[in-house]
Amino acid sequence: MNGLQQYTQALGLRKAKHLLRRASFNYSVEALNQFAELTPEQAFSKLTENQNIEWTEPYDPLPNGSPDGNWTSSSENPNSFSGQGRKRRIVTSWWWYNTINKSSLKAKLTFFLHTSFTVSKDDGAGSSTHFFDHLRLLEYYAFGNLKALAKKITFDNSMLNYLDNTQNNANNPNENYAREFLELFTILKGPQNGNGNYTNYTEHDIQQTAKVFSGIKTKADRSIIDSDTNLPMGRIVINQHDQNDKTFSSAFNYQTITGRNTENGIVDELNEYVEMVFSMDATAISYCRKLYRFFVKSEWDENVENNIITPLAAQLKNDNYNILPTLKTLLTSQHFYDLDDSDSTDEILGSIVKSPLQLISETISFFKLDIPHPTDNSSDFYTFFSFIHNSYLAAAGMNLWGPDSVAGYPAHYQEPDFDRHWFSSNTVLSRYKMIDSLISGRNRVGNNGRIRVELDLPNFIKANMTNPSNATELITELSDYLYSEGIDSDRKDYFVENLLEGFPDYYWTNAWLQYEGTGDDSVVKSRLNALITRMINAPEFQLM
Template sequence: MNLDQHTQTLGLRKAKHLLRRTSFDYSKETLSAFALLTPEQAFDKLIEDQPNLWSEPYDPRPEGNPDGNWTSSTQDPRSFSSQPRKRRIITSWWWYNGMQQNSLKQKLTFFLHTSFTVSKDDGSGAATHFYDHLRLLEHYAFGNIKTLSKKITFDNSMLDYLDNTQNNANNPNENYSREFLELFTILKAEQVGSGDYTNYTEIDVQQAAKVFSGIKIKTNRQLVDSDTNLPKGEININKHDKNDKTFSHAFDNTVITGSDTEEGILQELDDFVEMVFSKEATAISFTRKLYRYFVKSEWEADIEENIIKPLALELKDNNYEILPTVKKLLTSQHFYDSDDTNESDEIIGSIVKSPLQLLNEVISFFKLDIPHPLTQADYFYKFFNFIHSFYLNTAGMTLWAPDSVAGYPAHYQSPDFDRHWFSSNTVLGRYKLIESLLSGRNKIRNNARIHAELDIPTFIKENMSQPSLATELITELADYLYSEPISDERKTYFAENLLEGFPDYYWTNAWLGYEGSNDDTVVKPRLNALITQMVNAPEFQLM
């Protein structure tokens, strides 16, 4: 078991694996193109610059006098109406751009969201501040985690979400300092004493809060960070604890010199973050998060020793630049399950898809025609409202709004981890998704039009090589849809649904009749039933 590079051409099986783990784009064309690449060539392709097709969020309301590109406005962000709806528009902006690219950036942006959590619907401040927050994560998706840890301390959404804007020298608020240590960076390890969690202590939480004191929201966005060109919070020197900060044995009793100037307060923050990131436990924590996000939720001691620890060392040696470590992992024999012969420890097909992953695969593979967010704004927002407020919520994933600062349980809560995505509480949303997209109606609730509808007969005609032969069609679909080939018994099971008990030539004649007349009256309901069955099958729930 090692991190040696996998140098052979991917082929379809490994291209499916890579694209599911790294991109929103799961189209047949992209799969076929990546199948011809080596892992290194594929990785380089995934990090190519791909500009957003939708440049910035647009609000078409109020009618007659729309707020339009309100995120560019110099007006007070809080003065705009319908803040929750505007945060949803920003989320749709991020999602739509991701669907138009085959880039690692969106997956890494969302990874950073799972590490530095803000909930857009629970205390993240004005919608425009959430937009700045999302762009900050995107800015560092291919960048430096340690630098992000400093920048995000000044992020207006984070300042609001974890109350650091309320943190003053004479009235400390430890919410942000606690989560910075416990959840965002070094993480809480085994408790070894009263207030001592191995990696840090309660004293360190208190001292960190003093470092962070006096950093406040800058509501009007007039302060801009010179590195990111994004708005940031401000320093109120009068609210800052100007005394020295003495940390515990967990941080070698380090003393950070207090200051009463902006430059000195920034130095305090820099010294604190450097101190936290100098610890091996911080590198280990981020590496475990990356492994759980991209590879597998659980692992044995040999993976910890031979994969996690070497990657953590590389991350630390690269001063927490994220891409070298991610590249090492995603181009390794280990990632493609080629470094051992243990068939009980498969990586490919080992993760339950998140509701977002399930959605994106169905949309991109079956080529759903999504309404354009600018030329068809009303239809686009109604469609995204179905995705956001009905499908994803019912399936257990309120997008960019996990229930707690710990994030989505699938990313941190043992022993189930990703199995949280598939439960009696979430299965209805997952199963009703394909029914909704096939009918163009909200089958989760109210049967309203969703303004997007899959055309499966056309997709099959244009993309499958032998659509008139039932078993061959099912085999080809399964080869794309599932992580691994399916048995002859499973093919027969799916064929029974397509054929409705008739012989194979029933389907052949029906398909040839459709090709000759373009009348899909017979084939459409059978194909829709087949796709529903195949998408809702256990094999499609895994990646």
């Protein structure tokens, strides 16, 4: 098996669909057609190009008469602003709006880093401004270095708040962040080999880690700026740092980190500690398993472990944990496109249940939903995003940027179901009512209020489909774009019958031609609404 050998031919539509869904939240006809003509290497290069963001900075239109406006760039203390929960949702909407307006790997990698260094925005992450800084830190390192991020995020104000390291003092240690740093963020446990001890670290190592992290605290007013990222960071309180030497267990070869008593020395302690953790093969393997589960498939066999993940981990470590080279190897590989065995349709393409975020972002970008601009029409934009965040995503089991625990979303870690957690009896109704809400312009998941947007399907079909007057050709083209794999003739007939509603083929042809001639879309809109609802809610569209 040489699955990491690069695939060098043009992608074609089928593989372009696979890549765009796995590597971006934006999914459009134009992007699909463009990427279909590129090789995987060319496509990866395009996905990693610098792209301008649509919305520069979050904006709060409240309170009425004297808006807080661009409060995240204010010199006032972040905690002096009211409505912090609402403001954190505004920051979330800022990230999402920019995400769906560009086909970029950076958005997916930013979210991947969120699943690896988890902070829950409404559960102890601090002020909305600190949460904004946290998102920007993840974005800064999305195309960067995992090891460097592990150092910087230890000084991130949201992380310091969320996992209580701001309360970690030499004379009163708090081990929360130290434990999660090892257990969830970096090296992971490995098999248990004793009471509270694991292959990759021990309870003693957690205690020593907490001592390394002691005295690193939040800086509420954001007055300390990191010289590397140009982002606000926490502070060091020297007399609350454990200044003794820290000696680790056999899991880390009994390495000793010399205690220091200056700010620069304490930073050196942290750097030496992170270098130690990242020098272990298990750390590189843990990140490559996470990358594989996020971008390729939630489960794999020993063959994939030995021939895909292990060499990727060696590359990641040899590249000093720069993430892009390793991810390029994976996303341009024959294995990623399921071409490294005799059956190219049995394993990877269409193997992941879409997250609620992927499902709605893909639907909105594909059908070119006209979203109100967040600054020109902030009232309508926030009404729409409230539907997405508070109704649809919440009911679909995804509190965006706010998982229930530091372990993250169950879809990314909880075996044996993994991504199948997204689709359950508790979440299916919201997923199915999503398209009805976008078509009707009303919140069918929640209060039935207007959501300030409405899909114009006749206009979309007219502008983007090759032969919309032919029912079979229309459904063939739509299904080729919407589904990971082509559908057979029986499945096409099923959708054709739904479009025709029992009438012969010429019924649709005549209706479409009348729409094109007169502009009256009453008939075609009704039929297209029913068809697209059925196609979006089909099992084929729930997978990617």
